[in-house]
Amino acid sequence: MSSVAIVGAGFIGMASAAWLMRDGHRVTLFDPSGIGQGASFGNAGTFAHYACIPVNNPSVFRDLPRFLMSNDSPFRLRWGYLPHLAPWLARFMMSSLPRRYEASAGALAALLGRAQEDYAPLLADAELANFVRLRECLYLYSNAASFDSARPALDLRKKLGVAFDVLGADDIRTLEPALAPIFARGVLFTDSWHFSDPQGFLQTLYERLAAQGLALERSKVSAVQPSADGATLTVGGTARRFDHVVIATGARSAEFASQCGDKVPLDTERGYHVRYPGASQLISRPVGWAERGFYMTPMTDGLRVAGTVELAGFSETRNRSLVDLLTFSSKRALPALGTPDSDWLGFRPTLPDGVPVLGYSSASERIVYAFGHQHLGLTLAGVSGRIVADLVARRTPPLDLTRYGATRFR
Ligand SMILES: Cc1cc2nc3c(=O)[nH]c(=O)nc-3n(C[C@H](O)[C@H](O)[C@H](O)COP(=O)(O)OP(=O)(O)OC[C@H]3O[C@@H](n4cnc5c(N)ncnc54)[C@H](O)[C@@H]3O)c2cc1C
Structure with missing residues (x-):
């Protein structure tokens, strides 16, 4: 050997x-x-076999200008990094054109279609399998118009074999009663799961x-x-x-x-998390908020609120406004939350397609x-x-x- x-x-x-x-x-x-x-170390912990829609998709042409100008956007660009990022960004925009994006979605779906089966050797014993929480992921829209604009992506997911149920406001409250009544639509991705402690x-x-x-x-x-x-x-x-x-x-x-x-x-999409100790009982499954770009995942050491995308290279300096956005938005979604005790910055490895x-x-x-x-x-x-x-x-x-x-x- x-x-x-x-x-x-x-x-x-x-x-x-x-x-x-x-x-x-x-x-x-x-x-x-x-x-x-x-x-x-600090990701949202979700086994997201449904996530075949890459960030480079046609909605960026509609959403990017608004995201870049808005203070409560989960998508940020550090302008000083733009000269370095420009070639990546140009390729990213090209990859968001419909035909190229569908090719990327197809390539991801092919991998995702094997993702569960090929995890088996990693979960080979009871102690490892014990980190897995078998609960579906709930993805929410506070605004019916955002849900409507996500329809084409949902249709493509369905075409690529992803199973999900569409929920209304009452279904969402029934599933997760601690959520504030601010969510108009939800998508429940069946067969997904999450880790209680990824690291x-x-x-x-x-x-x-x-x-x-x-x-x-x-x-x-x-x-x-x-x-x-x-x-x-x-x-x-x-x-x-x-x-x-x-x-x-x-x-x-x-x-x-x-x-x-x-x-x-290769560049990086930076992402953040904040942790609320002792708050993981508030929800029973990972809950994502589409417009705010994050997931709240119940984990062993507390509720982890993870997400956002920041194009700003490898500097270790944290963008406090994104940490604040995660904190403010998660408390808006789950009013019973207290105060986070830590935050984290991580560097997603991302090719423009x-x-x-x-x-x-x-x-x-x-x-x-x-x-x-x-x-x-x-x-x-x-x-x-x-x-x-x-x-x-x-x-x-x-x-x-x-x-x-x-x-x-x-
Ligand atoms: C906020 C956030 C939420 C996320 N949520 C999810 C999620 O819910 N589900 C999901 O599937 N993914 C999620 N991700 C993405 C996921 O975390 C990453 O895709 C994944 O961690 C990448 O793993 P990796 O092993 O390629 O890289 P890393 O985990 O970054 O590991 C790379 C390793 O290489 C080491 N290294 C670097 N340079 C050298 C060197 N010169 N010599 C030796 N070692 C070196 C580093 O120390 C590091 O440990 C999320 C990411 C973020 C930031």
Whole structure:
């Protein structure tokens, strides 16, 4: 069996480790932050198999100007970042044209269609499965007009096989009585579920795999390059050779791709969460608020309110107005909420067409890419890990990977 290095220990790296170890490989993870400390740490925790509509969709032409000008918009752009972002943004707008967006939605739906089945090896024992909460996700619209404008996207979801029920105001109150009576329409996505503690799940998965031989090195990788019958990583100035390398560094993957001859327009959609300790009993399932761009998810350590999109690069400086928006809006939705005790900023890895990169690098088939999972990295972890393992083993993956290749941006 082969030696495989995985760079990055988020949902994608960990799922890749689980699948690769099933094949009997000797796997080493590299991550200076440890397990699940990147975007995977603070997400909304939802297994969103229904989320095949990418952010790049025709509604951006209608909504973007209003979003960029409004103070209570969940979508922000830091103007100082615009010169850097412009090429990404131009591609993003092009990807929002109807035919291209439908192609992205189709590519996502194909992955999402396998997402549940391919999660199975990650939930292999009772303690891991215990992190799963089997409750459908409720997505709400406070304004009937916004629901009407979401109709075409719902129709496309249906066409792509997503099951859901449309609810009125009374149905919503019956399902979640603690919600304020401000929601006109809702969509209940059946067959979805959420994690009670996403990082806790990854840590437990790591402990399981470590007991079977998975190694973790808390070191930053600075370079990757192909070498004879394998690939070499530069770690702390030292060259380390492996038979295969997997690049799963989320939003930080573009530089590694560039070292392998692939110029990928990867940027980040920043997102935030606030936590309300002791408030997870207020709702019984994840509840999203469409116009405000967030989910409220009951978790072990409290109610997590996670979402928003900010195009502002990798600066660690938080936009307090987005944290305030999450706080204000969640209290409007759930009047019994108290005061949040913490907030968090994470960096979603996003390509302008909203489709992840899964495939071999141009430099060598010994280097496999798995990054760019935007709002869906938790959901797509299982299928991505499975594809990584298939590529390493040179098995035929369950999907044609052409539309997920890094070379699509040439
Ligand atoms: C607010 C918010 C809500 C979200 N909600 C959901 C949701 O409900 N459902 C869902 O499916 N997805 C959701 N997501 C998206 C999801 O969290 C991401 O898509 C996913 O975490 C990406 O996983 P990853 O493993 O690719 O990246 P990450 O989790 O970011 O992991 C990458 C890792 O690479 C490491 N790394 C970086 N550079 C190096 C280097 N040079 N050497 C070694 N290691 C390195 C980092 O330390 C990091 O740990 C949400 C995201 C946000 C921000």
